[in-house]
Amino acid sequence: MLTKxxxxxxxxxxxxxxxxxxLSVALALVTQITLWELVGKAPGRSPxxxxxxxxxxxxxxxxxxxxxxxxxxxxxxxxxLLGDEGHLMFSLPVSSHQHIWTKLLVAVFxxxxxxxxxxxxxxxxxxxxxxxxxxxxxxxxxxxxFSSSSDLNFSPGVFLAFLFTAIFVGAxxxxxxxxxxxxxxxxxxxxxxxxxVVFFLVIQVLYHLTGGxxxxxxxxxxFLFPPTNIHILDLGVxxxxxxxxxxxLYVITHYTLKHRLNLE
Amino acid sequence: xxxxxxCKGLVKSYxxxxxxxxxxxxxxxxxxxxLLGPNGSGKSTLMKLANGLLTPTAGEVLIDGIVPGQETxxxxxxxPDRPSLPQWMTIDQLQDFFADFFPDFDRARCREMLDKLExxxxxxxxxxxxxxxxxxxxxxxxxxxxxxxLLDEPMGGxxxxxxxFILETILKNYDPEATVVIATHLIADVEKVLDEVIxxxxxxxxxxxxxxxxxxxxxxxxxxxxxxxxxx
Numbered sequence: 001m002l003t004k005x006x007x008x009x010x011x012x013x014x015x016x017x018x019x020x021x022x023l024s025v026a027l028a029l030v031t032q033i034t035l036w037e038l039v040g041k042a043p044g045r046s047p048x049x050x051x052x053x054x055x056x057x058x059x060x061x062x063x064x065x066x067x068x069x070x071x072x073x074x075x076x077x078x079x080x081l082l083g084d085e086g087h088l089m090f091s092l093p094v095s096s097h098q099h100i101w102t103k104l105l106v107a108v109f110x111x112x113x114x115x116x117x118x119x120x121x122x123x124x125x126x127x128x129x130x131x132x133x134x135x136x137x138x139x140x141x142x143x144x145x146f147s148s149s150s151d152l153n154f155s156p157g158v159f160l161a162f163l164f165t166a167i168f169v170g171a172x173x174x175x176x177x178x179x180x181x182x183x184x185x186x187x188x189x190x191x192x193x194x195x196x197v198v199f200f201l202v203i204q205v206l207y208h209l210t211g212g213x214x215x216x217x218x219x220x221x222x223f224l225f226p227p228t229n230i231h232i233l234d235l236g237v238x239x240x241x242x243x244x245x246x247x248x249l250y251v252i253t254h255y256t257l258k259h260r261l262n263l264e
Numbered sequence: 265x266x267x268x269x270x271c272k273g274l275v276k277s278y279x280x281x282x283x284x285x286x287x288x289x290x291x292x293x294x295x296x297x298x299l300l301g302p303n304g305s306g307k308s309t310l311m312k313l314a315n316g317l318l319t320p321t322a323g324e325v326l327i328d329g330i331v332p333g334q335e336t337x338x339x340x341x342x343x344p345d346r347p348s349l350p351q352w353m354t355i356d357q358l359q360d361f362f363a364d365f366f367p368d369f370d371r372a373r374c375r376e377m378l379d380k381l382e383x384x385x386x387x388x389x390x391x392x393x394x395x396x397x398x399x400x401x402x403x404x405x406x407x408x409x410x411x412x413x414l415l416d417e418p419m420g421g422x423x424x425x426x427x428x429f430i431l432e433t434i435l436k437n438y439d440p441e442a443t444v445v446i447a448t449h450l451i452a453d454v455e456k457v458l459d460e461v462i463x464x465x466x467x468x469x470x471x472x473x474x475x476x477x478x479x480x481x482x483x484x485x486x487x488x489x490x491x492x493x494x495x496x
Contacts, residue, residue: 264278
């Protein structure tokens with residue numbers, strides 16, 4: 001049932017996200033081609049109004065992709081589960097776990113896709129013919145910088161794996177913060193939206209108050225894995241603390257949807 | 265005979281107001297039951313509790329002896345009192361959606377009803393009129409071969425001609441072993457199909473009897489008795 005739920009969740013979100021992503025990349029391409037052509041052919045000339053507008057439009061499209069990702073993440077959970085559509089969704093023979101995982105996995109996918117699209121659009125916009133020759137230099141910088149404080153076991157591949165895992169966990173953590181706040185806020189009879197915002201702020205405060213766990217985890221990690229690279233260790237600690245916090249938020253969201261569902 | 269829907273001391277409160285106030289009720293299989301009552305009597309609340317969309321403040325509601333949840337959703341076909349279908353989907357996509365999640369969804373039956381109501385399958389729900397959207401929702405609900413149908417105001421927004429079709433649809437499509445519970449204000453329209461009536465008054469069952477007994481004992485129609493009992 002999870003795959004079926006995800007199929008419809010992807011359909012519901014893709015109809016908004018895919019056109020925006022295509023628009024963002026296409027505008028970046030058109031802008032780059034026109035600007036490159038202009039600069040390449042006549043270096044002294046300043047870009048025309050049309051070309052400036054294209055540049056602004058690309059920036060707006062990139063902003064729209066980012067905004068749509070956040071708005072969709074909130075709106076899909078709020079209206080599809082806690083709004084009128086919830087009457088259908090919670091009448092399906094699926095569990096609350098499956099509902100949460102569906103929303104979570106699809107939202108994380110779009111967050112990662114958005115990051116990729118923004119990176120891609122920026123690379124296209126900034127391309128000046130020397131980008132590909134710069135890659136070895138970037139790699140060299142990464143190796144020299146991140147191995148400067150290392151002792152053993154470092155490779156850029158391992159570092160990137162940790163980095164992507166940390167981004168993945170961070171994205172999931174952000175989604176669950178919003179889901180837990182919405183679920184708690186909508187379990188009340190009145191002022192559901194206001195209470196959701198209040199719960200989100202409370203979660204933020206608690207998150208920062210419990211941030212004290214991170215140094216403890218870092219110490220523990222140092223004790224357990226003393227020769228590990230410091231940057232990898234930092235990422236590892238942030239992944240573990242992120243997973244712990246996400247687990248707490250998941251339990252809150254699930255408990256509220258299962259035992260305090262309130263579709264008045 | 266086993267009961268399909270059971271309420272034991274069921275209470276649901278919003279702040280300090282009791283929408284349901286210690287409701288005791290049993291409904292047997294194979295019945296068409298009218299759940300009747302004025303606004304705020306707790307009809308929709310009972311439907312939602314029976315479908316697990318609300319949690320009881322006290323007491324319990326059971327579907328075939330099971331607390332409402334994932335397991336009972338396979339047994340119950342629920343029509344909410346509001347539009348709950350995703351508006352961006354076409355009618356065809358909605359049929360796929362129901363077929364994906366409900367093994368008892370009868371696509372041929374659904375198509376037949378849609379054709380009779382002249383509802384175009386390729387159209388998106390958001391492009392249809394309010395009445396047509398309600399018809400689609402009802403058709404999808406009645407196209408399942410469920411054991412219990414919970415229909416909350418199934419004819420609220422449709423024209424009188426369509427109401428007859430809807431009642432025909434309910435009568436024609438439901439399994440004799442299944443139970444249909446219809447919550448409505450339009451008593452005169454549904455009276456002819458009902459086996460039993462439940463009058464809900466301020467969260468309690470003021471009356472629960474068979475329609476034949478009611479007519480024999482009072483000499484009145486359900487509609488006339490309802491107007492008398494709930495006279496303002």
